[in-house]
Amino acid sequence: MKTNPFTSSIFESIWSKHFNNVNDPIAFEFIKGVQFLKKSRLGVYENIGKNLTKGIYYDLDFSKNDFKGKTYLIYDVPTYFELAPFSPPSSSSLKLKKVFQYQGFLMDISSFSNQDDYINAQFSSKNRREFRSNQRRLEACFDISYTFIHDAIAQTEFDDLFKQFHDLLSKRFAGKQTNYHHLSADKWNYYKELVFNMLSQKRASLLVIYKEKIPIGITLNFHSEDVLFEAITVFDPDYYKFSIGKTSIIKLLEWCFENKYRISDFSKGDYDYKHKWSNLSYDFDYHILYDSKSILSVFKANYVALFYKAKLYLRRKKVNQLYRKYTFLIKGEATNFTDKSHDNFSFEKLENFVPSEDFERIDFKSQAHKFLLQFVYTFLFANPEYEEQIEVYKQNNKNVYVIKGSKKSQKISFS
Known part of the structure; x- marks a missing residue:
């Protein structure tokens, strides 16, 4: 991947500004494409961005040995990125552990000529009629327009749109009675600055469905040279019968075909709509690189692997969902959006x-x-x-x- 948005300089600088105000990023000769911060308590080097990326790509140079005595954690490495095989020479002490964390889903459209071909391959004629009917009804009942923002826009226009984005997300998750971590002040301010700057570099985009001048559906995306990463999507629940989410996916597909993209990636998160729309599932792994000749490095690597295996176990037991609902209740986040x-x-x-x-x-x-x-x-x-x-x-x-x-x-x- 030539232009991974999550290892770009603008991403790394803005993420560091919001989540690291102590240490300077560190680059290592043995690994290309990723910069790290040292986690002070454990002494493990973690990639900039941590779990706020949608996928990290990197290359290894086995002729370099500046990994000696150290342990590295790289979050969210999708298997479909097809990193070069891990094949260090026998003389190297560099080792790799992979810990599965999430299932990912994507639409590989490289073998299809247009969105209709893809949809025909994925859905029955009954489903396709339903999609067309929902969109026709939406446009018959309201003054609907679709805007794909993939370039710099005025700060005031962006601020207004991002506030509406926040309001829609707050309303949506209030209806679900659950906490949504991206809505916290620190993360939302981070996204606001990141997206505004990445729009001007065409590394981010916003698909907006307007009713008159009011957004009723917004999807935030990030871009590599031929992959669209769907990051956050929301629609106004008052319009749920019109299946705006499905219309959004169709509009994203149209854009991908028009701009010769190869993949539209739904990223992590196991939801029914992803199973229905995607034609490829993949794994999000955490990669732990370590020095096998260092007892301390081996201990840290094993500890990190065990820690994330335990997190995966708890997530499969739905503990994270219970925690988000509990957090929602104690914060009283339903006040402005539920009656x-x-x-x-x-x-x-x-x-x-x-x-x-x-x-x-x-x-x-x-x-x-x-x-x-x-x-x-x-x-x-x-x-x-x-x-x-x-x-x-x-x-x-x-x-x-x-x-x-x-x-x-x-x-x-x-x-």
């Missing part, structure tokens, strides 16, 4: 609804009635028409609402 008072409701279809004096028309887009959006948009999905044609009424002195379209209506009663 439990509208969890219990019932539906009733209405024929020829004509509002009486007992009903008052309301602005369902107002802050006071934002809880109704998911119901309005679900109604629109089932009865496609332009959003501006929809009227919503509230029954006086009751927690009852009516969504009225041009042909059909629906009553929602909250208890």
Whole structure:
């Protein structure tokens, strides 16, 4: 890989600024493409970026021996990167341990001519009709546009967009009742500076699905010369019936084919949609390089390997998910995005609804009635028409609402 974005100078400098304000990065002659920091407590050298990359590529020079007495940990090495075989001469004491940590998924599109060919190979005709129908309904109901930002933009424009990105993620994970570590202040400030600078170098991109001028779906990507790495993706859960996530993947595929990319990488994380869309799974391994003639180096390597095997065991037991939910609850992160008072409701279809004096028309887009959006948009999905044609009424002195379209209506009663 010639232009790995996660070992670029801009990535290394911005990551170091946010997560290392003590030690200077260290380069070693025996390993090319990676710089390290020394973890003080254990004395292990860890790659800059640690686990905030989507894949590290490196080369080894076995004629160099500045690894003597040292131990190195390289996070997130995907097997599909096809590093040169580890084959040191018999005289070298350099050894390698690989510890599996995550499953990764990608779309290898190199043998397909366009996105339709790929989708035809992955999905049944029924699925393909569903994709087209969801997108048509989305565009029939709302003023939708798609923007792929892969170049420098004004700071003010970027700041506004990244704030909306943060808001969408916060809303999404509040709905899941779980903590999302990338939303912490330190990591989000890091991403904000990193992405703004990497956009100007065409090493990052943002796919944005707008409804009018408001983002309802955003995907952050990083780029090598022919690989797109999907880093963070989110859509507004109010529009979940329209399957915006699937439309985002199709738009990314279109862009990859238009720009002659070979791979669209979903990266780590085991989710159903990745199994369905990817045609190749791979391993994310942690690589531990060490000096086999140094007792201390061997001890450190074994300790690090055991530590990450234990983390993998706990992750497979879902301990990390329980921890994120616990963290979410104790931080009270649901406050601004969830409203439990509208969890219990019932539906009733209405024929020829004509509002009486007992009903008052309301602005369902107002802050006071934002809880109704998911119901309005679900109604629109089932009865496609332009959003501006929809009227919503509230029954006086009751927690009852009516969504009225041009042909059909629906009553929602909250208890």
